[in-house]
Amino acid sequence: MPAAYATKFHSEKMRPSNNAPAVLSRNASSPGVCTNRENSTTTAIAIAIITSWLRVSRGSKTPISRNTIVAHSSEPPYFTTKAGRPSGKPYQRKDSPQAITTSAKAARINMLHRGAMVLTSCAPCMACIDSLSTMLKTASQPTKATTPGGSMSQTTTYTGSAGARSAIETSTIRAISWRLIPFLMLAYFFSYLDRVNLGFAALTMNAELKFTPLIFSWGAGIFFIGYFIFEVPSNLALEKFGASRWIARIMVTWGIISALMALVNGVTSFYVLRFLLGVAEAGFFPGIILYLTYWYPAEYRGRFLAAFAIAVPVSTVIGAPISGLLLGLDGAMGLKGWQWLFILEGIPSVLLGIVTWFYLTDKPEKADWLSAEQKAWLKSRLDAEIAAKRAVKHLSLGEALSSPKVIALSLIYFGFVGALYGMQFWLPQIVKAFGLTNVQTGFVTAIPYVFGTIAMILWARHSDATRERVMHVGAPMILIAVALAVSSYLTDPSMTMVALTFAAIGVFCVFGVFWTLPTSWLSGTAAAGGIALINSIGNLAGFGGPYLIGWVKEATGQTSTGLLVLAVLPLLAGILVFIGGHETKHEFVDQGR
Secondary structure, three states: HHHHHHHHHHHHOOOOOOOOEEEOOOOOOOOOOOOOOOHHHOOOOOOOHHHHHHHHHHHHOOOOOOOOOOOOOOOOEEOOOOOOEEEEEOOOOOOOOOOOOOOOOOHHHHHHHHHHHOOOOOHHHHHHHHHHHHHHHHHOOOOOEEEEEEEEEEEEEEOOOOOHHHHHHHHHHHHHHHHHHHHHHHHHHHHHHHHHHHHHHHHHHHHOOOOOOOHHHHHHHHHHHHHHHHHHHHHHHHHOOOHHHHHHOOOHHHHHHHHHHHHHHOHHHHHHHHHHHHHHHHOOHHHHHHHHHHOOHHHHHHHHHHHHHHHHHHHHHHHHHHHHHHHHHHHHHHHHHHHHHHHHHHHHHHHHHHHHHHHHHOHHHHHHOOOOOHHHHHHHHHHHHHHHHHHOOOOOHHHOOOHHHHHHHHHHHHHHHHHHHHHHHHHHHHHHHOOOOOHHHHHHHHHHHHHHHHHHHHHHHHHHHOOOHHHHHHHHHHHHHHHHHHHHHOOOOHHHHHHHHHHHHHHHHHHOOHHHHHOOOOOOOHHHHHHHHHHHHOOOOOHHHHHHHHHHHHHHHHHHHHHHHHHHHHHHHHHHHHHHHHOOHHHHOOOOO
């Protein structure tokens, strides 16, 4: 350091006022450290000069570490004039300061060290400056700042860099994910399997019970009528009673009713049990979506909602071959194969529901499997996001349910769900028409869902990484529409499966990202009601989509024509996504970070 710097500061004879806050980078109550206000202020100036000079000499634009200067009081440090009035601007920390690295040469650091010694003759302050090289090497370590007041000192620990913060962040998200996601995936796996195994049961059940395509379509779709009616009340109940109790109740009741589907002996019993299954399962999926917002900040939701929702394609990848095999139990203990399918796929849901009561934790503050530090980080992060949402507009339950944005998202989800369930219920019969056996049908039906599973995870990760939602929802919607339309014109089985695989990729890419849209601006009870309303209106298409294909098939004798008509729904939904847009600044409170 040039000697002119030291001469300049001595010639100005800068002195702190009595009211000026002291500045020190060590605990002033520690033995052997200078407590003199003048010397400690001079020391801080010296350190500031050193780090500034180091920054210039390195030609770096890296912000100075927030460990460089730490104020002893709530006021920022000022330089003062002889009159004792503050002059100059206070020291401002950067939002995301980076730690100073040790890339500077040792000789350069030594030169700066010798120059700083010119500024003070106090032995303790010399010791403080002498430790500068250590500070530079450990800029990522927390530094303690002390505020003297009365006879006691208040000590606060500051985190030196984003690296220290990311450690607690990473450990918290990892702990939450290992605790919740595998279990919730398993629960949703059986939920979805019990919902759609009707498509495989129909391979033999329709002929035995003499169900026409229209009767089957009504039975497949009436599930969603009961689902729609009880969706919002069920999600509000989850908010009131807690996730562990309410999700356990849902799983036990739907497992029992799913197994009772083995008792179907005609049209009436078919319709009644399917309706009750919808009532029992109402609130499960939107309840889990709401539940995950209690645990994950916005920037993680896309990938972990996708990780949870991956149970949908996996339930088909695994469930389709298993369902095909279970149909082979025809005649065992006097039961038909489709009856065994309902019984054996319903029992696991009951057992898992009992486990849910004891396993799930309702809220982060009750999680004894998180440390106090992890809870504090999570609470701080989620509270900031909620505050940002409410700063834009805090919606009541009534306002959320009547919000144009909620209605628009409901219509978008309607178009998506129509395509999802249209494929889900009819794909086994489309594949069966290729001339395959029941077991072969199960394995071939799983092919589009394997690719859909992979695409779902990669697409959701990309959405989180780029912090973009509209294109990640709208573009796959258009892909679904084009793929379904193309498949309706194909006659070759292989090419038909290629087209339907692209449709499945589009479906699950949407599934992994869509729910980041409403959860980005809804919170609390408004989120519980709004998410449930979107899901319930959207799932009405679970009735409309399969019914539409069944009606067209009965009228024309061809399922392919029904797929062409079905393609209109995701097309309109995709257009609506691009028109509606999405404001990411309301979702990511650290957008400027």
